[in-house]
Amino acid sequence: xxxxxxxxxxxxxxxxxxxxxxxxxxxxxxxxxxxxxxxxxxxxxxxxxxxxxxxxxxxxxxxxxxxxxxxxxxxxxxxxxxxxxxxxxxxxxxxxxxxxxxxxxxxxxxxxxxxxxxxxxxxxxxxxxxxxxxxxxxxxxxxxxxxxxxxxxxxxxxxxxxxxxxxxxxxxxxxxxxxxxxxxxxxxxxxxxxxxxxxxxxxxxxxxxxxxxxxxxxxxxxxxxxxxxxxxxxxxxxxxxxxxxxxxxxxxxxxxxxxxxxxxxxxxxxxxxxxxxxxxxxxxxxxxxxxxxxxxxxxxxxxxxxxxxxxxxxxxxxxxxxxxxxxxxxxxxxxxxxxxxxxxxxxxxxxxxxxxxxxxxxxxxxxxxx
Amino acid sequence: xxxxxxxxxxxxxxxxxxxxxxxxxxxxxxxxxxxxxxxxxxxxxxxxxxxxxxxxxxxxxxxxxxxxxxxxxxxxxxxxxxxxxxxxxxxxxxxxxxxxxxxxxxxxxxxxxxxxxxxxxxxxxxxxxxxxxxxxxxxxxxxxxxxxxxxxxxxxxxxxxxxxxxxxxxxxxxxxxxxxxxxxxxxxxxxxxxxxxxxxxxxxxxxxxxxxxxxxxxxxxxxxxxxxxxxxxxxxxxxxxxxxxxxxxxxxxxxxxxxxxxxxxxxxxxxxxxxxxxxxxxxxxxxxxxxxxxxxxxxxxxxxxxxxxxxxxxxxxxxxxxxxxxxxxxxxxxxxxxxxxxxx
Numbered sequence: 001x002x003x004x005x006x007x008x009x010x011x012x013x014x015x016x017x018x019x020x021x022x023x024x025x026x027x028x029x030x031x032x033x034x035x036x037x038x039x040x041x042x043x044x045x046x047x048x049x050x051x052x053x054x055x056x057x058x059x060x061x062x063x064x065x066x067x068x069x070x071x072x073x074x075x076x077x078x079x080x081x082x083x084x085x086x087x088x089x090x091x092x093x094x095x096x097x098x099x100x101x102x103x104x105x106x107x108x109x110x111x112x113x114x115x116x117x118x119x120x121x122x123x124x125x126x127x128x129x130x131x132x133x134x135x136x137x138x139x140x141x142x143x144x145x146x147x148x149x150x151x152x153x154x155x156x157x158x159x160x161x162x163x164x165x166x167x168x169x170x171x172x173x174x175x176x177x178x179x180x181x182x183x184x185x186x187x188x189x190x191x192x193x194x195x196x197x198x199x200x201x202x203x204x205x206x207x208x209x210x211x212x213x214x215x216x217x218x219x220x221x222x223x224x225x226x227x228x229x230x231x232x233x234x235x236x237x238x239x240x241x242x243x244x245x246x247x248x249x250x251x252x253x254x255x256x257x258x259x260x261x262x263x264x265x266x267x268x269x270x271x272x273x274x275x276x277x278x279x280x281x282x283x284x285x286x287x288x289x290x291x292x293x294x295x296x297x298x299x300x301x302x303x304x305x306x307x308x309x310x311x312x313x314x315x316x317x318x319x320x321x322x323x324x325x326x327x328x329x330x331x332x333x334x335x336x337x338x339x340x341x342x343x344x345x346x347x348x349x350x351x352x353x354x355x356x357x358x359x360x361x362x363x364x365x366x367x368x369x370x
Numbered sequence: 371x372x373x374x375x376x377x378x379x380x381x382x383x384x385x386x387x388x389x390x391x392x393x394x395x396x397x398x399x400x401x402x403x404x405x406x407x408x409x410x411x412x413x414x415x416x417x418x419x420x421x422x423x424x425x426x427x428x429x430x431x432x433x434x435x436x437x438x439x440x441x442x443x444x445x446x447x448x449x450x451x452x453x454x455x456x457x458x459x460x461x462x463x464x465x466x467x468x469x470x471x472x473x474x475x476x477x478x479x480x481x482x483x484x485x486x487x488x489x490x491x492x493x494x495x496x497x498x499x500x501x502x503x504x505x506x507x508x509x510x511x512x513x514x515x516x517x518x519x520x521x522x523x524x525x526x527x528x529x530x531x532x533x534x535x536x537x538x539x540x541x542x543x544x545x546x547x548x549x550x551x552x553x554x555x556x557x558x559x560x561x562x563x564x565x566x567x568x569x570x571x572x573x574x575x576x577x578x579x580x581x582x583x584x585x586x587x588x589x590x591x592x593x594x595x596x597x598x599x600x601x602x603x604x605x606x607x608x609x610x611x612x613x614x615x616x617x618x619x620x621x622x623x624x625x626x627x628x629x630x631x632x633x634x635x636x637x638x639x640x641x642x643x644x645x646x647x648x649x650x651x652x653x654x655x656x657x658x659x660x661x662x663x664x665x666x667x668x669x670x671x672x673x674x675x676x677x678x679x680x681x682x683x684x685x686x687x688x689x690x691x692x693x694x695x696x697x698x699x700x701x702x703x704x705x706x707x708x709x710x711x712x713x714x
Contacts, residue, residue, distance in 0.1 A: 012523055014523050014524075014527075015523075020605065021601060021602055021605065022602045022603065033527075035530075036527070036531075036677055036678075123673065124602070125602045126602070126673040126674060127593060127594070127596070127600075127601070127602055127673050127674035128672070128673035129423065129427070129593075129670060130423075130426050130427050130670050130671060131673070132427075133427040133428055133429070137428065193671075194673070197672065197673060199594055199672050199673050199674075199675050199679075200673045202675070202676065202679055203673060203674075203675070203676055203679075350676060350677060350678065351527070351603050351604070352600075352603050352674070352676050352677065353676070355602055355603050
């Protein structure tokens, strides 16, 4: 009897990743476990490091556009946009109206696609297998639209410095309108299978909670921050491109838990659809590419441009020495910053909570490791 | 009409063998029959599960091997048979090797007390239901063996989950069955089936059926209670180090348990093989597959429950509810006896 009363238990260290179904890529978390409870988390990164920032120094400005596709490969259009706008800012290029509208349409479609992947994979990480399919089915329609516009589905490279690569084909607009019409039905399905499910709510409510102060201290941005209650969206706060012409809301939720981070994505999908509908209504005729020199040679100087990516603030810092290649390029990626808060969010929960929390942060390893 | 005599034994008697040979042959025939039943069912169930999930998820499911993909599971089984049986160096070798067999034997033994049709029962024990529960509970030990011997932290976590889950869910499972046993007054499965000739027990014991369904779901480790495997968290839990046919045995016994637990549900609550017009065994198969489809429907709809919620649901909800159910059943029986003297 006495021996069992004094039975010593030890913490174990569990290596989650780099090959693990729930790490969304080659990310590794070293969990310290007390039974099923997570006591500590250590982030281990760098498995997908490709040295994109260094590579940029040996590529021309135009040649670097395809590399940006490989950052957050689930929202390639947004990366394109951030990069080309940074260079345009440096060179002071005026982009044609039609190109601006096309950019907004593509960027918001990319945001919807990225949020769909998050919604699907979070449901899947909670073992809601069936809830994986409606978002992915709808994302497929977006990829079809991208294929129409630029011939590729994932690594798009659609944007160019001074505009976009090509005008949209005539069948694009009807297909997009059909997609927007079908969108609410898909969201309803997701709500039925995941958001409204009792077990799903029990798994997510109060899990991976982070308050606004801590979130700000860790530099959380994007939907993760808005789920903590701060209506901070660069499209509203510091509009870039032509975002000041559109009417949309910045949805916020208050709890800062995994459930709110899930729901806020669904709300943002609705807002993005609203923006696309407006852009489609106002889409002017005209050229899609400004008259830019054949060889892009920005004047000497530096620029930092940030946009509202799908996962948070996506920043490009470009230093030019007047040559056709960037002297230095730095990428501020939201996934990397958001992942930094994962140990704080996951500590104290169970292993299952840690998986749900990681899914709710929505990281893309291509962006974390660059 | 209950039982109707043992069909196989009666048939063997016509050959005029000595009694010892008779019972030996009966045993062999039943064993072969049950094994064939299990293997055919499992092979087909894996296909069915994939098709059902595909149907729910707007996919096609397997459709390449054989007509409509019917031979997909056969191809998978052949592949597993042909794979190398890897025993990692760091495992506890004997326990590791025995665990898959230890899990499969009870899965087969369970079928001894299932009445598949009129007189189609291998061993009509007078403690049939108790036998079923006792044998099925040994599955926990086999999973713990596998998880412990694998010497892997994921496997250990899975094994611990298995013990916590299966031991605790056994209690409401047993208590929900008690309601039925009280109504019949016998643990014999054939008696239970015979007692349902007029009304199925699901109508007398709806709450017990609900508890049984939830607890059985947890007992056979199927979603939303598949914490033992927990693919998204602990990858495959206790099975993580197993390969080839040893892995297949775990898989096989999982589906065999699904069939046997559905068979028990049919026997206890859905009137067993009772039914008009059709032959009794066909009724049994129809009801069995309705139960299995119900299990699949649940699995492919719900996300996985969390470990602390799982235990809370058991101890704070299912267990009290099953106790109340027993109380209500007992009071009901007494009131019925008091109202209609002479029938009891």
